[in-house]
Structure formats: C-alpha cells, structure tokens
Amino acid sequence: MLSRARELPSRSIEFEIEKSQYRHSVPRNLAGHRTRQSDPYRRRYRHNPSEATAIPSHRVSLIGFLCPHNWTGHRKGRNRMKIGNAEVTRIEEYHGLGFPPQVFLPDWSDAAVEKHLHWMVPGHYSPDDGRLMGSIHSWLIRLPNLTVLVDTCSGNHKNRPDSPFFSMMNSRYIENLAAAGIDPDDVDIVFCTHLHIDHVGWNTRLVDGRWVPTFKNAKYIASRSEFERLVAEEAGLADNQHMIADTIQPIIGSDQWLLVDTPHHICDELYIEESPGHTLRHCHLTLMSGGGKAVFTGDIVHHPIQIHFPSWNSGACAAPDLAAPTRLKVLESLSETGTWLMPVHFAKPFCCRVGKPEDGGFVCVME
Ligand SMILES: [Zn+2]
16 A cells, blocks of 8 residues: 555645645754753753733633642643653653744744734734744653553654654654653554654664554554555655554554554543544544543644634644634533643644634633
C-alpha cells in the first residue's frame, strides 16, 4: 500500500499551504537559530499577571468548573492534572514563538482581536515579534491499568525538507517524559489524532542509525480512514514520504501499528471519534473517568482565539468547510458539559474550558 502511495503525486491544499508558510514565514530563529525567547529550554518563565487574567469579565455559564483539585497552577501551566481517576500530564517538545497570526489564521484582524489583547499578550501573542505563541506537546493519560500517550509531536533528527521548523529537531522530549516519571517502555497505547508530522514524530527514534519504535511495548492506534487519507492524498509530498519511511513503516514492521474504525473504544474511559476538517479524517479522544471529562482535540483548535472566533480556520486546515462546523460542534459540546479542552498547540496554561456567555458565542476560560 505504501509503495502504491508513492506513485500518487497528488497534493492536498493543506500541505501546499503549510509548505509556503514554512518557507516564507518561519522566522529564522525558529528554523534553527533559536533566540533566547523562543527557546523553551532556556527561557525562564516569569509570571505575568496578564497571563493569569484570561477569565472574561462578562458572565459565563460555568457549571462546577473551578475545582481546585484539577490543576497544579497556571503560573507554570497545567502540566499535570487529575481528571476523574486519570492523571493527565503534558510532555513538552516546544513552547515559544509560533507563526505570524495573519499567515496562520487568515481571517485574523487586528480590530477583531483588540479587545482580547489583555489576555492574549504576552502569553498567547507577541505583537513585538508579530507572532502567535504556541506549543507542541503530548498528553499522557495514566489510568489505573493503562498508560496512553496522545500525539507524539515532531521527533528528533527527522529530515522534513518542506518544513524547516520541524526538521532535525533536537528537543528534550524524552527527558521531559522521564521527568514525568514515565519510561517509554511503560506506555501501553500511543494514539495519534491525525497523521501530520507534528503529531507522530516520537513514534520512532534514531538508535544506531536505525529508526526504531520509541515505545516498544505499545500498540500505536490510528484511524484506518486517516491512514488511508494519508496514503491516498499526501504521500507524494517529500515530508510525507520521509514521515512514512522513518515514523510509520518501522511501527508497521514491528507489528505495533493498529488501525481502527471509528468510533472506537480504547477502554471503558477512553473513546475515539472522527472530527473532520483539519484533515479529512482527523479524530479526537474523549476521556470520561470518575465524573471528570476531557477531550483531546488534536488540531481541531490551534489557538485559544479560535474559541472566540470559531469560524477562523487555520491556514493548515485541509477542508475548511468541514473544519469550522466541527470546531463549532465540539465547542458547543464542551461548553455544555464543563469538559476540559486539551489541545496540542495552546501556549501556557496549555488547556482550558469553554464558557458560553449569555450574549452568545464562546469564551476561553483559563483560570
Ligand atoms: Zn499540529
């Protein structure tokens, strides 16, 4: 199937857009020349009160949202949370400057965001740099009898010729995993919401010149439809050819690749559903445990401002006509149930809940 895919030169809109973004818009410091500010491993976070006041001033309907047991404090971000019987830990690959807002969110307007600057600057937007702030991280879910890793970032030492920012990374991801008390051998399930280079990278790592599964005892779950989409639509791109060769084929070769039809229950507490738009077969994962609920949303939402403007797609959304309705539907559901929204690219505090003001729309609640 993979060799057949290489014969298909068709390209998706998404990667055409991403390619042009990365080539023309990635700041030099993100493309390998890190500045002090953009380097998450050198940066010393200083608490800025404006980061902590993301709670909208107008009334929001929050149903039992503010449980103090559920978080470790916003100053350092919510890197570890208790949700029902699950412990959820963020594993960082990158946190810092992202793309220019006008490029990444084509509907962006300075006038529209002006009233949001009080909570966006500096934690989620750096006007001085003309860049959004963002993150690349995994979420690790520890249930009493199961350890699940959701999305595996970009990986180290991977050649991504179309995407300089993601190419030849050298992050401390494995060290961060260890700091969270996790040995890679402890992971039972790896689930990738979709098959993009920044969501599958740590599926493998380079050992003695060979790409081997990072999590040798895990089953790697992906949606069958999403895999077929990758093969049919995008395997002709250089990045995807590299990704399939260094990140997916080693998992298939070790018999750890498990394609599932959606909806799919991983266990009683975790289930996968399709959420098309960012990719045609993008999926999300819902955790329901002990009265707590969280949705691991992959790239349904990239930046918290999209909660306030849910029709704003990222320039990387392959099917904009589906992405916006999917975002709207998911936000509606989250707002009604007080569920945690666990995205992959939100900057500190990295996750939030969704409020629904009486005058309409949604608000990002980061208290
Ligand atoms: Zn992503």
